[in-house]
Amino acid sequence: MQEKGLLIVLSGPSGVGKGTVRKEIFSQPDTMFEYSVSATTRLPREGEVNGVDYFFKTREEFEKMIQEDRLLEFAEYVGNYYGTPVDYVRETLDAGKDVFLEIEVQGASQVRKKFPEGLFIFLAPPSLSELENRIVTRGTETEEIVKSRMKAAREEIEMMKLYDYVVENDQVELACERINSIVVAEHCRRERVQYRYKKMLEVD
Amino acid sequence: MQEKGLLIVLSGPSGVGKGTVRKEIFSQPDTMFEYSVSATTRLPREGEVNGVDYFFKTREEFEKMIQEDRLLEFAEYVGNYYGTPVDYVRETLDAGKDVFLEIEVQGASQVRKKFPEGLFIFLAPPSLSELENRIVTRGTETEEIVKSRMKAAREEIEMMKLYDYVVENDQVELACERINSIVVAEHCRRERVQYRYKKMLEVD
Numbered sequence: 251m252q253e254k255g256l257l258i259v260l261s262g263p264s265g266v267g268k269g270t271v272r273k274e275i276f277s278q279p280d281t282m283f284e285y286s287v288s289a290t291t292r293l294p295r296e297g298e299v300n301g302v303d304y305f306f307k308t309r310e311e312f313e314k315m316i317q318e319d320r321l322l323e324f325a326e327y328v329g330n331y332y333g334t335p336v337d338y339v340r341e342t343l344d345a346g347k348d349v350f351l352e353i354e355v356q357g358a359s360q361v362r363k364k365f366p367e368g369l370f371i372f373l374a375p376p377s378l379s380e381l382e383n384r385i386v387t388r389g390t391e392t393e394e395i396v397k398s399r400m401k402a403a404r405e406e407i408e409m410m411k412l413y414d415y416v417v418e419n420d421q422v423e424l425a426c427e428r429i430n431s432i433v434v435a436e437h438c439r440r441e442r443v444q445y446r447y448k449k450m451l452e453v454d
Numbered sequence: 455m456q457e458k459g460l461l462i463v464l465s466g467p468s469g470v471g472k473g474t475v476r477k478e479i480f481s482q483p484d485t486m487f488e489y490s491v492s493a494t495t496r497l498p499r500e501g502e503v504n505g506v507d508y509f510f511k512t513r514e515e516f517e518k519m520i521q522e523d524r525l526l527e528f529a530e531y532v533g534n535y536y537g538t539p540v541d542y543v544r545e546t547l548d549a550g551k552d553v554f555l556e557i558e559v560q561g562a563s564q565v566r567k568k569f570p571e572g573l574f575i576f577l578a579p580p581s582l583s584e585l586e587n588r589i590v591t592r593g594t595e596t597e598e599i600v601k602s603r604m605k606a607a608r609e610e611i612e613m614m615k616l617y618d619y620v621v622e623n624d625q626v627e628l629a630c631e632r633i634n635s636i637v638v639a640e641h642c643r644r645e646r647v648q649y650r651y652k653k654m655l656e657v658d
Contacts, residue, residue: 415643438575438620
């Protein structure tokens with residue numbers, strides 16, 4: 251009896267530091283997550299290894315994956331496809347390992363549709379929690395600047411809807427600790443644990 | 455604008471080590487929780503301080519608290535009342551601090567009714583997760599012993615229903631770490647965080 255792993259999806263507005271947080275998490279020697287390797291049609295750069303850095307695919311192969319619904323999410327960027335192969339994710343989860351995905355918000359919303367049971371974490375810019383200060387001190391800013399900041403803040407808060415958790419990226423180390431705590435907590439959720447115990451009893 | 459604290463309720467079958475876990479949590483210098491002081495009608499022992507160890511009450515005072523619904527939960531034990539005054543809990547939560555309650559399962563189910571938004575953590579005996587081994591090796595045990603173990607396990611698993619999280623008390627330090635992680639994670643839940651941001655925007 252093998253318990254399934256968790257699919258952890260880290261996303262957030264561009265520029266918030268998702269990549270930095272992901273690298274920090276995977277630089278920790280005791281990290282328990284498997285990193286989901288993306289597929290791409292772009293050519294390998296020097297030193298990049300197929301299956302480690304990316305799954306390198308031809309355009310034809312990639313489009314076949316799209317047609318066969320074998321991508322959790324994908325996007326085209328500067329003439330190349332990038333996406334998350336679903337097979338790798340499913341196999342790793344089935345092996346009881348937690349899979350970590352770091353993707354753009356558009357990708358995250360595609361994943362949510364296919365994997366609603368995933369753990370969706372929104373990385374928020376620390377500037378968001380300074381909203382109050384910015385509002386209070388707005389007398390010193392032009393109306394224009396205040397308005398555009400409020401609009402950006404509203405859009406970012408709107409994006410959160412899709413997510414289970416919001417982690418503020420005030421300090422990379424703190425953000426990583428919070429993410430690790432969220433995963434530990436999710437593994438303790440009663441629904442997960444009770445189900446496991448009940449299954450044990452059914453063996454009887 | 456003050457965000458409310460979390461009410462953390464630690465409970466579990468008797469003998470599971472709730473008191474030990476609670477003491478370990480409060481022995482940590484950086485613990486962020488406030489311990490909920492109980493009320494009792496028993497006499498203070500030497501060195502016990504009113505308002506620190508217990509709120510010491512007369513039987514008359516305690517029964518007045520019951521009538522006025524000023525206890526989150528209470529029970530009578532060896533001729534004395536023990537209970538959790540609701541005022542202290544509410545005031546501490548309103549001040550934005552997390553309150554930690556360590557109580558028996560009967561008390562926890564009373565608290566759940568009055569404080570459904572609390573964070574209910576079930577401390578599980580490590581023996582539970584050895585269920586499988588015990589079932590597999592039952593050939594070496596009498597039918598009687600196997601049956602009574604299965605019954606106890608079923609009852610303990612049944613108790614979990616009320617709770618949000620299950621923490622196995624395999625090692626006190628690990629159990630405390632998990633509890634701390636659960637609280638960190640709960641503070642990152644989107645509903646809590648998004649609501650906070652939205653409130654900030656409303657100020658505008």
